[in-house]
Amino acid sequence: MKISKEIVFIIVMLIFVSCNSEVQFNKVSVNERQILVNNIPYFIKGICYHPVPKGKKERNFETLDQDLALMKEAGINTIRVYAPIDDINILDNIHQANIKIIIGFGYDQGGFFDIKSGTFIDYVNKYKTHPAILLWELGNEYNYHPEWFEGNITNWYKAMNNAAGMIHDNDTNHPVTTAHGELPDALALNTSPNIDVWGMNVYRWDNPGDIYNQWSTVSKKPMYLSEAGGDSYMTIAKDGYKQGINEKAQADANANILKNIFNNTNICSGVTLFSFTDGWWKAGNPSHQDPGGWAPNSSGVPYDGSPNEEYWGIVDIDRNKKETFAVVKTIYTNTKKN
Numbered sequence: 001m002k003i004s005k006e007i008v009f010i011i012v013m014l015i016f017v018s019c020n021s022e023v024q025f026n027k028v029s030v031n032e033r034q035i036l037v038n039n040i041p042y043f044i045k046g047i048c049y050h051p052v053p054k055g056k057k058e059r060n061f062e063t064l065d066q067d068l069a070l071m072k073e074a075g076i077n078t079i080r081v082y083a084p085i086d087d088i089n090i091l092d093n094i095h096q097a098n099i100k101i102i103i104g105f106g107y108d109q110g111g112f113f114d115i116k117s118g119t120f121i122d123y124v125n126k127y128k129t130h131p132a133i134l135l136w137e138l139g140n141e142y143n144y145h146p147e148w149f150e151g152n153i154t155n156w157y158k159a160m161n162n163a164a165g166m167i168h169d170n171d172t173n174h175p176v177t178t179a180h181g182e183l184p185d186a187l188a189l190n191t192s193p194n195i196d197v198w199g200m201n202v203y204r205w206d207n208p209g210d211i212y213n214q215w216s217t218v219s220k221k222p223m224y225l226s227e228a229g230g231d232s233y234m235t236i237a238k239d240g241y242k243q244g245i246n247e248k249a250q251a252d253a254n255a256n257i258l259k260n261i262f263n264n265t266n267i268c269s270g271v272t273l274f275s276f277t278d279g280w281w282k283a284g285n286p287s288h289q290d291p292g293g294w295a296p297n298s299s300g301v302p303y304d305g306s307p308n309e310e311y312w313g314i315v316d317i318d319r320n321k322k323e324t325f326a327v328v329k330t331i332y333t334n335t336k337k338n
Helices: 005-024 064-074 088-096 120-127 153-170 186-191 211-218 247-262 323-334
Strands: 028-031 034-037 044-048 078-081 100-105 133-140 176-181 197-201 223-227 268-273
Touching (some): 028 133, 034 133, 064 088, 064 323, 120 153, 133 153, 153 186, 247 268
Parallel strands (some): 044 268, 197 223
């Protein structure tokens, strides 16, 4: 039987598209204490990302191209966002930069892809085949807020576990994580068996230290630090660091924290350092930068024990690199993992 050139061309194109789709799609899984992407161990060299422009209070991605270029320069392979990104072009741009995303879902976000309304699963189903997705994340430090759950934090753990189970039913290719404030206790672990990877927001001065051994005694699952790091403002003079804007204090703290993480890769699967850019919207007038702010369980913020919420970026709000940018770049780009 003679086959026309047109049919041969169509067959070749179908094979090409099929192969290309297979390459583009990523299967993320866990094996013992490791996160795997297409069966290859994946170490998170990440950053928390919530870009809010000067004078604004809402997230905006107008500087995405500039931000991605800076992230690539710093060796960042993962960004963690606190709310879903419902824009395929943004997700595509992040993927094209060879960066993956941890997508966070809040509990009550007015029905915007949140857990309370159940609409989070619509987002999962909409984007579960997108190659930029690494993990689905449920909540951020909700264990510090039982008042949001009728005074009983067990209500949150049950809702989180049910949401994780629903994700498993709809998406078998991406694990579920949470950003827990500090080390989860027995109640959190026993009530939430559907969580595959435990993220922990840990502020223990400049040395997360014992968190890895503590985790290894309570769970065999993967863990990573979903937040860690120092800010660039000293409320008081301490430990040789002067009061006021102090980029050296931040750079020194982040160097010690990151070195500690990379020395414990047998337990820890990485970090999403807090954070990419300063957030002028957090503590005062969003049109200028203010010291101060408040964060739960933050007395371990280096080196003054005070969370100056608007000074946590590795770049400032105009995307000028702080001293800590070079620290992050050196450590992230000099590791052989991913």
